[in-house]
Amino acid sequence: MNFRHLTAVFTVLCLCTADGWCSENARVMDELNSPLTPNPLKSAIGEALYNEAIASGEYRYTGNDKCRLCHRDFFIGRKHDQHDHSMDYISSGEFKNNPRCLVCHSTGYGTPSGFVLLEKTPRLSNVQCEGCHGPGSNHIKVASLKKTGGGLLAGEDNPERLKKMCKVCHTSRWNRSYNDFESAYSKYKKAVPK
Amino acid sequence: MIEFWKRYNITIVLFTLVFSLSGLSFYNYLIQKNLLLEQMRNDAQDTAGSIIAAMNRFHDIKSTMKVQKLVSDISLGLEIFEFRYIEPDGVIRNSMFKEEIGTVYQGKSFQETRTGTIPMGKFFFETRDFVPVMSIYYPIRMDDQLIGIVDLCVDISEYKILLSPAQTDFLLMRRQVDILNLLKSIEGSVHNSVEITSKTDFHNFLKKYVETANNIIQISLVDQQHRIIMSNEGSIIGKRVDRTYVSSTEIFEMNGRPTYRIVMPDINMNGSKKKEQLILLLDAGSYVKNEHRILRTALLTSAMAILFALFIARIIYYSAIESSRKETERLEQLVKERTQAIEFLSKTDALTGLWNRGYLEEMMELEFKRSRRYHKDMAIMVIDLDYFKKINDTYGHLGGDEVLRRVGKSLLSGLRETDFIGRYGGEEIVVILSETRAEKAFELANKICSDIASEPIEFGDAVIWVTVSIGVSALRPEHTTYEEIFSEADDALYASKNNGRNRVGLYSHS
Numbered sequence: 001m002n003f004r005h006l007t008a009v010f011t012v013l014c015l016c017t018a019d020g021w022c023s024e025n026a027r028v029m030d031e032l033n034s035p036l037t038p039n040p041l042k043s044a045i046g047e048a049l050y051n052e053a054i055a056s057g058e059y060r061y062t063g064n065d066k067c068r069l070c071h072r073d074f075f076i077g078r079k080h081d082q083h084d085h086s087m088d089y090i091s092s093g094e095f096k097n098n099p100r101c102l103v104c105h106s107t108g109y110g111t112p113s114g115f116v117l118l119e120k121t122p123r124l125s126n127v128q129c130e131g132c133h134g135p136g137s138n139h140i141k142v143a144s145l146k147k148t149g150g151g152l153l154a155g156e157d158n159p160e161r162l163k164k165m166c167k168v169c170h171t172s173r174w175n176r177s178y179n180d181f182e183s184a185y186s187k188y189k190k191a192v193p194k
Numbered sequence: 195m196i197e198f199w200k201r202y203n204i205t206i207v208l209f210t211l212v213f214s215l216s217g218l219s220f221y222n223y224l225i226q227k228n229l230l231l232e233q234m235r236n237d238a239q240d241t242a243g244s245i246i247a248a249m250n251r252f253h254d255i256k257s258t259m260k261v262q263k264l265v266s267d268i269s270l271g272l273e274i275f276e277f278r279y280i281e282p283d284g285v286i287r288n289s290m291f292k293e294e295i296g297t298v299y300q301g302k303s304f305q306e307t308r309t310g311t312i313p314m315g316k317f318f319f320e321t322r323d324f325v326p327v328m329s330i331y332y333p334i335r336m337d338d339q340l341i342g343i344v345d346l347c348v349d350i351s352e353y354k355i356l357l358s359p360a361q362t363d364f365l366l367m368r369r370q371v372d373i374l375n376l377l378k379s380i381e382g383s384v385h386n387s388v389e390i391t392s393k394t395d396f397h398n399f400l401k402k403y404v405e406t407a408n409n410i411i412q413i414s415l416v417d418q419q420h421r422i423i424m425s426n427e428g429s430i431i432g433k434r435v436d437r438t439y440v441s442s443t444e445i446f447e448m449n450g451r452p453t454y455r456i457v458m459p460d461i462n463m464n465g466s467k468k469k470e471q472l473i474l475l476l477d478a479g480s481y482v483k484n485e486h487r488i489l490r491t492a493l494l495t496s497a498m499a500i501l502f503a504l505f506i507a508r509i510i511y512y513s514a515i516e517s518s519r520k521e522t523e524r525l526e527q528l529v530k531e532r533t534q535a536i537e538f539l540s541k542t543d544a545l546t547g548l549w550n551r552g553y554l555e556e557m558m559e560l561e562f563k564r565s566r567r568y569h570k571d572m573a574i575m576v577i578d579l580d581y582f583k584k585i586n587d588t589y590g591h592l593g594g595d596e597v598l599r600r601v602g603k604s605l606l607s608g609l610r611e612t613d614f615i616g617r618y619g620g621e622e623i624v625v626i627l628s629e630t631r632a633e634k635a636f637e638l639a640n641k642i643c644s645d646i647a648s649e650p651i652e653f654g655d656a657v658i659w660v661t662v663s664i665g666v667s668a669l670r671p672e673h674t675t676y677e678e679i680f681s682e683a684d685d686a687l688y689a690s691k692n693n694g695r696n697r698v699g700l701y702s703h704s
Contacts, residue, residue: 065275065349068323069290079324091355122352123273 215499546602554616573635632668
């Protein structure tokens with residue numbers, strides 16, 4: 001391999017990177033010019049139920065440290081999941097306080113007791129368990145009384161709501177990490193308590 | 195086989211009856227005994243179960259007094275990443291993760307505290323479950339003795355993301371002060387609970403339990419090395435027991451009274467992984483009493499069956515003997531009668547009913563010998579029917595037979611009881627007259643002669659006049675055989691015949 005070849009490879013790599021950055025940048029620009037992404041929980045369960053649940057005071061975000069008390073294996077497994085690193089994409093840049101981004105890169109943003117700012121609520125950064133299942137305080141209360149669990153606004157017992165939760169953020173713009181929603185959804189194993 | 199059955203059927207039936215009844219009563223005894231044993235074992239198991247539950251509850255109370263509530267409060271209420279209460283030997287007594295309670299803690303940093311790499315009571319940084327944490331192993335001591343270790347760590351991931359190193363150090367220091375305050379309060383709480391626990395003596399608890407129960411003699415808890423680690427009897431705590439003592443459930447004699455021992459193996463007391471055994475000694479007096487009672491009943495039933503069978507056997511035996519005796523007697527009588535009849539027939543003459551010639555000769559010899567020995571008189575009379583051939587010719591043989599029969603009858607009625615009358619042959623009849631002199635014999639002969647001559651014999655429509663000739667002779671000293679007398683009488687008979695018949699001839703020796 002001579003110098004000319006190396007130069008050709010370098011050029012190709014630069015072009016690809018630039019193309020990727022350009023397209024990523026285009027998606028971000030597109031997102032910034034689009035209507036605000038709605039609150040995922042409110043969209044999934046409907047406004048009436050959302051208002052009733054929040055008003056009751058029973059549904060509060062606890063952070064996944066509390067989930068770990070019973071679902072420890074799932075907690076450890078999630079450390080390899082991109083959801084658990086979603087804040088990394090925005091935390092160092094200009095968008096770290098942008099509501100358009102935070103709504104999908106944190107847990108419970110826009111909901112009372114949910115994520116507010118990295119400085120105020122660092123424990124609710126990233127998309128944690130409650131990011132998809134809704135506030136967990138009521139689940140802890142219910143599961144401590146009966147082994148069957150339950151008590152979540154978007155639990156595994158209601159897959160339709162759960163799928164709606166996914167689809168609020170994973171729009172056609174932000175679905176590059178998967179091709180088929182159903183097969184991606186089915187990859188998530190049940191969080192059997194240990 | 196059939197013969198054997200016929201011969202021994204009653205014996206076989208009786209034996210079968212006895213064996214069946216004995217077998218049944220023994221089987222019944224076994225069933226009842228097993229039932230009693232089963233009942234006692236169930237009762238004992240129930241008792242043991244309640245004791246174990248009570249003991250566990252006792253431990254629970256102790257554990258709860260230690261850190262259970264703290265764990266629950268801390269893990270859910272505070273921003274604590276991990277919290278454990280570890281015993282000095284490494285067994286996790288309590289943890290925010292329920293599944294690891296009772297196991298030996300395997301954390302890497304904990305192992306390092308044991309080797310001294312990480313000092314106890316100091317904060318250090320590590321990663322647990324991919325999360326950066328600040329940890330401390332806080333020792334809890336009482337009277338300079340380590341009684342437990344609190345493992346506590348907090349999540350510090352946000353410090354690293356948000357703050358500069360100087361800010362982080364400052365905030366972490368403040369956090370450490372807070373955590374130490376929390377640990378101090380935990381230490382105080384553990385001290386209090388240990389003091390309360392020490393006042394609640396387990397030995398006293400068991401002692402009270404045995405005192406209130408009416409049939410429990412002893413409760414002991416034995417470890418895997420067969421050492422008694424707890425008992426209601428303080429004196430045996432710490433002693434070793436035999437392997438066989440803990441491996442079997444049995445009834446044995448202890449201090450002169452029957453005792454039932456039940457061993458509950460593999461008891462997991464206090465959530466610990468160590469397997470212990472609960473040995474329960476129960477008073478088995480009532481069981482032994484009842485068992486003896488049912489054994490006595492079974493033996494009595496068997497004995498009664500045997501006696502009953504013997505009684506029936508005896509009745510059957512006696513009735514068989516009696517019927518056999520009666521049958522023998524009957525047969526003997528029959529044989530006797532038959533023998534007599536045969537004997538009589540062998541000695542008599544079928545036509546006239548008089549004695550026959552054989553017997554007559556026998557008796558003549560006997561009478562002759564007897565008379566000679568005792569110097570008694572004896573006479574012999576020979577009677578012959580006159581013209582008997584003519585009678586036969588005239589009236590046929592039936593007529594002759596009838597004449598002979600009637601003459602025989604006439605002689606029997608006319609002579610004395612002691613006279614012996616026999617048919618010598620043809621129309622000749624001989625009479626032996628014992629103890630009779632010649633004169634008397636002659637007189638009798640004449641009477642016979644005249645009696646027969648005077649009585650005609652009827653045969654059908656005919657009347658036959660019959661006469662007889664008689665020869666008489668008597669014993670004299672010179673006679674050596676009876677034939678001599680007989681011969682003389684015969685001679686006298688011929689003389690009578692020659693003298694015209696129908697007369698008596700007396701032999702004259704001169």
